[in-house]
Amino acid sequence: MASIKLGNRPKNFKRIVKFGLIExxxxxxxxxxxxxxxxxxxxxxDGMAHDARQNGAAGADLSVAQIMDATKDKNAAYLLDVLDGWNLDEVLTRDTAAQLCDELPGAATEIMEAYRLAIVEGRLGN
Known part of the structure; x- marks a missing residue:
């Protein structure tokens, strides 16, 4: 059993996140x-919620395509906030995170949920 020492926080941690593929x-x-x-x-x-409230009225007249683009971009920004890296061939950048959110939205959702579960509940997740 691992010895517990408070205040000895890791820089990062790894999880394998699984998700369904569309095919x-x-x-x-x-x-x-x-x-x-x-x-x-x-x-x-809280910071993300504050930003969303500040920009809420601006989204009232957006098309569905514009809403999808905005969601993709916000999710990509979130992924960059929580990830230090991934094992994909593509380097983790804002563009590759946005591409993941656009092409594999289920993967992005599962990554976000795995992070939430690990931090808030201390669980491994899926």
């Missing part, structure tokens, strides 16, 4: 997540 089957990405305490995670989410 059937299952894909997986090994994600290296940035470590945050629950309090730090709360501040991250």
């Amino acid at each position: 059937g089957g299952e894909g997986s990405i090994e994600c290296t997540f940035k470590y945050r305490t629950r309090s730090e995670f709360g501040r991250l989410i």
Whole structure:
């Protein structure tokens, strides 16, 4: 059993995140997540919520395509906030994170949920 020492926080941690593929089957990405305490995670989410409220009225007249683009971009920004890296051939950048969110939205959703579960509940997740 591992010895517990408070205050000895890791820089990051890894999880293999699994997700369904649109053509059937299952894909997986090994994600290296940035470590945050629950309090730090709360501040991250609060900041995102504040930004969403500030920009809320601007989205009232958007087309569906514009909403999808905005969602993809926000999700990509979130992935960059929580990931230190991944095991894809493509380097983790804003563009590749946005591409993942656009092409494999289920993967992006599972990555976000795996991070939330790990930080908030201390669980491995899927």
